Amino acid sequence: MKKVRVSVAQKVVARARRLNQEQGNVHVLPTTRLERGTTDGKPTLTAVFPVKGGGEPHLLDLSFLLDFPLLAELFAEGLLQWGKSLDPKSRITRCGELRGYWFEYLSGSRLRDIPPERLDEQVMAGFVAWLYQKRKIDGQPLHPNTIRKAIGALRNVLENAPGSEALRDLVPAGPRGAMRKTKPTEVLQFDQLLQIMAGAEEEVLALRDRWDKGQRLFKLGHELLEQGAELESNPGKKKGKNPKSLLEPNLALAVAMLDKRYPGVIPDLVDIKTRDPRLGATIEFALGQSIATSYFYASSRDLVPLALCIAFATVFNSETVMRLKWQEIDRNVDRLGNDAVQFDFREGDHEEREDKAEDVEPDDPAKVPLVRITGDKPRAKRQLVRLLDPKASRPAQVSLNLVLDLLAALTSRIRPHVVAPEYRDRVFLFVQKNGPKQPKGFGNSTQAGSGDDVWKNALDSFIADHKLPDFNLKTLRATLLDFVQLFNRGDLEAAQKVGNHGSRLTTWTHYTSDLVKRLLQEATGETLMVRERWLDSGGKLDPRQHRESTNKGCATPGWLCLDPYDSPRPNQRKNRLCTAYGECPDCPLAAARPENPRNVMLYEALRRAVYRSITRVTSPVWQQRWVPVVVALDALLKDVQPAVLDRSRSLCIELPDVG
Structure with a gap:
């Protein structure tokens, strides 16, 4: 009987049927799709992008498209198809560009109900004209590269939208040469950078002190609760305050009651007063809502100095800092490259844990584990890893250990109550004051973390409190x-x-920056100048040999020149490099360093070189040019301290003859 060869397709089908019989229905692979729903009674539209390798998909909120009912389907499909090949950050950025320019133009032009067939050349030309007329907050027009991106986002979506072949050809080209007009991010001055660092360190230390105070209040308050103590009443402003209600034991009792009644997020003051008017009055008039909640977890404003410290330590991209996760931080990296020994203790045994932690902490800095922070930047070809010393700071300064400890402490209470999966492992978590009392991080599926209004308002508050120049994380990194x-x-x-x-x-x-570019130009000029000096002297003078003792423009080693291109010496031309080797002691543009032994060594070498050349020059030339040089040189050497002179003679060097 002839054997029948089974095809690969038949094998796949047979295997699928067998799995279906053994395990039930085979799971369907996740696909890129649009999902419609409702939130608080309002319709929503979300683009779902599966993550390669599994895990939580990226959700992109497209609900703003529902304000344009006749265009929503077209642009949603275009964004969905276009976004398949993009990383999450690029999707958020491109969606923001489309929303902030194209759809803002349609909304402002009363074209919310325009159908796709009415998107003609006139509408497109109006969009381009609107971009050129639009002004930023500071009154400046949009940068040509910004206009290019706004038009490009519209074109890319229409290129991927089904049935929009005619529309994509109507999108005009962006401004020519826009990429060449790109300017580097404005940078801060060094003193401004130090002011930001000082402000961040000051607030981190204040956060530490406030947290320690809160822990003391917790301990005292719970002890009072166990003893059956009752909260003192606080009549408020109208009836006069009860002095006892303002004492620390009463405040500690109020904090402990909040801790016991609300194990997660502390509700609004109205809800607290409804349940317990006395506790609510104490919080309102003795503590304050913000101060009370600060003993439990961080606000968005509290996170600003901590985020700045992380940015200083890592020099990460702003979005990488905002979306940093604990899984990307390893605090137990041995200095030899091995994982450090970790100690696990039983939960609840706080005193024993603290004692043992102190005992095992190494005194030798070489044995302190390093911290490895991995920056997640999806568009980068490789992940950026920072290996940092967590204790590399002075006693009065902020260390990386302190920053990470504070971040862990300030977010541990609210982390179990995070609802959105994208925030669960975030390093920076807070409870916003306005809106739902839900723990969250900065940014969302449609907005970058550094572009979140909550973050920007908190950073503006930090800038105002310390009277700093305007900056953001992008400026800091640049x-x-x-x-x-x-x-x-x-x-x-x-x-x-x-x-x-x-x-x-x-x-x-x-x-x-322009400063560094000018520095590079100066370095190029110095290189050419050094090469010219070396060539003109026939290889006898090489300024690179005495870089620590002289500047590159000076004709004689060991001296400094104020302007080597405007020498007053005889036979020298303006705007040409001075070639008066050996004549610097008698030049008004020269400066000396008689306190430096290496320079003094060169001065004595020059004196010997001048006297060696006496037989090579005529008497008039010697009297006119070299006698003043010798006199000035001898006067300089007389002012040299004996100790400096002795040190300079420990090593002898010879210079080429003059003349």
Whole structure:
């Protein structure tokens, strides 16, 4: 009997049927889709993007499209198809551009009910004209690159929307050369950067003190509750205050009662007063709602200095900082590269845990575990890893350990009550004052964390409290990368490595200030000047050999020159590099360092070189040019301290002859 070869397709079908019989219906793979629903009675539209490898899908809120009923389906499908190939951050950014420009234009032009077939050349031309006329908050027009992105977002969506072939051709081109007009992010001055650091450290230390005070109140209050103590009444402002209600034991009792009655989020003052008027009055008139809740968890304003400290330590992208997760932080990295030993203690045995933690803490800094923070930047080709010393700070300064400990303490109470999956492991969690009392992080599926109004308002408050210049996390990162180049003499690769940029062009275009660019130009000029000096002297003079003792423009080693391109010496031309080797002691533009032994060593070497050349020059030239040089040099050497002179003679060097 002839054997029949089974095809691959038949094998797959047979296997699927067998799994279906053994395990029930085979699970359907998640797909990119649109979901409609309602929230608080309002209709919603959400784009669902599955995550490669499994996990929670990315949800993009498109409910704003429902305000444009005749365009909603077209643009929702276009965004869905276009967003398949994008990372979550790019989806949020592009959706924000479409909403903030195209749909804002339609809304302002009373075109909410326009159907797709009426999107003609006139509407598109009006959109472009609107972009050029639009002004930012500071009154400046939109940057050409911003206009390019706004038009590009519209074109990309229509290219992916089904049945919109005619529409995509109507979208005009963006401004020509917009990418070439891109400017780097404005950076801060060094003193401004130090002011921000000082303000952040000051607030972190205040947060630590406030948290410690809250823990003392908890302990005292629970002891009083166990003893059966009752809360003193607080009549409020109208009837006069009860002095006992303002004492620390009564405040501690109120805090403990809040802790016991509300194990998660503390409700609004109205709800507290409804349930217990006496407790509510104590909170309102003796503590204050904000102070009371600050003993339990962080507000958005509390997180600002902590986020700034993380940004300073990591130099991460602003969105990476805002969406940082605890799973991306490893606090037990051994300095030799192995995981540090971890100690587990039983829950509830607080005193024993604290004692043992103190006993096992290493005194030797070399044995303190490092902290590894991995930056999640989806668009990057590789994840950025920072290996940091958690105790690398002075006693009066803020350490990374303190920042992470505070973040863990300030969010531990509310973390179990987080509803949205995207916030559950976030490092930065808070309970907003307005709206639902739900713990959340910064940003959402349609908005970047650094663009969240809650974050921006909190940062503005920090800036106002410390009288700082306007800045954001993007400015901070650009400034730090700029100073990496500055401190490394314009090393672009050093900044590229710290910024995790795939191309040096990105670092140069977006993260290099005009100051550093001028520095690089000066460095190029110095290189040419050094090469010119070396060539003109026939290889006898190389300023690179005495970089610590002289500047590159000076004609004689060991001296400093105020203007090497405007020498007053004979036979020198203006705007040309001075070549008067050996004549610097008698030049009014020269400066000396008689307190430096290396410079004094070069001064004595020059004196010997001048006297060696006496037989090579004529008597008039010697009297006119070199005698004043020797006199000035001898006068300078007489002022040198004996100790400096002795140190300079420990090493002898010879300079080329003059003349």
